[in-house]
Amino acid sequence: MSEHLVAVAETTKLARILGLTDPTELDFLVDLPPAAIREFRERVTDRLFDRDTKRLKGVAAGAKLVPVAISAKVAERAFGPVLCAAVASAVDPGKAIDIAKSLPASFLAEIAVQLDPRRTAAIISAVPPRMVVDAARELLAVGDHITMGRFVHVVPEPALRAAAPVMSDVDLLRIAFLLEDxxxxxxxxxxxxxxxxxxxxxxxxxxxxxxxxxxxxxxxxxxxxxxxxxxxxxxxxxxxxxxxxxxxxxxxxxxxxxxxxxxxxxxxxxxxxxxxxxxxxxxxxxxxxxxGGHWLNLLPLAAHLPDAQLAFIAARVAAKPDERLGELVREADTAGLWDALIPLALAMTDDNRRRMAALPVMQDPDVLRAVITSTTEHDLWAQALPLVDALPDAVKPVLASTIGDLTRDQLLAAVLTASRSDNIHTLVDIALAQDQAGRARVLELIDGMDDVEEFLAALTTETPDVVWHALIEVRAEIPAGLLGLLAGRARELDRDDDAERLEPVGATAE
Missing domain, CATH: 1.25.40 (Serine Threonine Protein Phosphatase 5, Tetratricopeptide repeat)
Incomplete structure (x- = not known):
């Protein structure tokens, strides 16, 4: 896209050099590399300016001997804008500016049309702001944005600031499109x-x-x-x-x-x-x-799309072969974009999410830590838990150690979110896979929760047996108060065998 637009701008400027009033006559060139069109334009310009080099240098030398007022009259009435432009690069910049000060703005604008900024940058950069403004006004009056675009990069900032008010917003847009640099x-x-x-x-x-x-x-x-x-x-x-x-x-x-x-x-x-x-x-x-290489630029946008559109994008991503999908995950991880990739993973079908979770990149401990870190920083537990649930059992120890690094508030946020979702079993399973100290920390936190009833309510008839078995396995580490509550919840769910195993020692079942 950019190449095409640059080519259009180049053909517009080339049309000016060739004396064509309709730039679209050169549309057959716009599929060429812009650099090639520009090179051709510069060669044409060089041929036009260099064909009478010796003669022009002689004219320029004569300007040194003639008073400024006379030089200005000769320039306007005898030379005309084309010859003046050709001679300009051979004239001392200071002398050229003095002569220009004696010329009307309309004539200066005509000269500017013919100038080559490569040859006259020293002169243009020394033109006083007032003269730049006057010339700009004349050029804009005839809709000449090409000339202005060709000189912007050599005009000093004070002159540009002075000229800006005479340009409309449309003028600025057209000039920007035609910038030489x-x-x-x-x-x-x-x-x-x-x-x-x-x-x-x-x-x-x-x-x-x-x-x-x-x-x-x-x-x-x-x-x-x-x-x-x-x-x-x-x-x-x-x-x-x-x-x-x-x-x-x-x-x-x-x-x-x-x-x-x-x-x-x-x-x-x-x-x-x-x-x-x-x-x-x-x-x-x-x-x-x-x-087209813009995967990382897409991800921030994708994360803000509605569910249906996010699912569309997720399906397109999941349609890639495993190797390419793994590359996309790795690129997002390297760029630190898990906060955008996690919602995309949630929008995948269960099968595609499991396929993504089974990729080798998802077994990388550093990647898993990045997932948990981003989930914590951006409060994405509700979106991340389905992805975590799809991960193979082999990575649970890494996840467990990562969860163990969370602060109390971070861990509490994770437990609360899990309690309000269908993935409480995922967090419990990983939390109980920690070492004894880590388990104790989580269990004490749950025991002291103001919303412990919410946590208990998340244990339903749909909760996998593995969660209850894990709780029974660590029953000796569970605080007595929480153990009694877990036993009571198990009875409410008609899991009497589990309730009996969880019942605190010395307690009597109701």
């Missing part, structure tokens, strides 16, 4: 930071999303969050128009890095848009994420 875009955005919302809104209102998306593609990574958050703040109409344009232009490689940098609230606003939920849009997003 795209690395200048971040400096321009810094200068007109208060105008950025208007520029993005102009892209939506004027159907100029090709230019807007090119701008998004050109900014440095450190500006992505800023631009993304501004875009999200402009309302649903702008977001919907952006999504539709990105889909039509197949520009997800540009937008996904922006969305992944957004704040939590901005990304939520984006993910809530119905335009994002359309299946063709999600399919295009997934193609870019899984096959």
């Amino acid at each position: 795209k690395s200048a875009i971040d400096n321009v955005l810094h200068i007109v930071s208060d105008r950025v919302p208007g520029v993005i809104r102009a892209a939506a209102e004027q159907s100029m999303w090709a230019e807007g998306i090119d701008l998004l593609d050109s900014i440095a990574p450190h500006n992505r969050a800023w631009i993304g958050n501004i875009t999200a703040s402009l309302g649903p109409d702008v977001l919907d128009a952006l999504v539709q344009a990105v889909y039509e232009l197949d520009a997800w490689t540009t937008l996904l890095p922006i969305t992944s940098a957004m704040s939590h609230d901005s990304l939520r606003l984006f993910a809530e848009r119905p335009a994002v939920h359309a299946e063709p849009v999600l399919a295009a997003v997934m193609d870019t994420a899984l096959d």
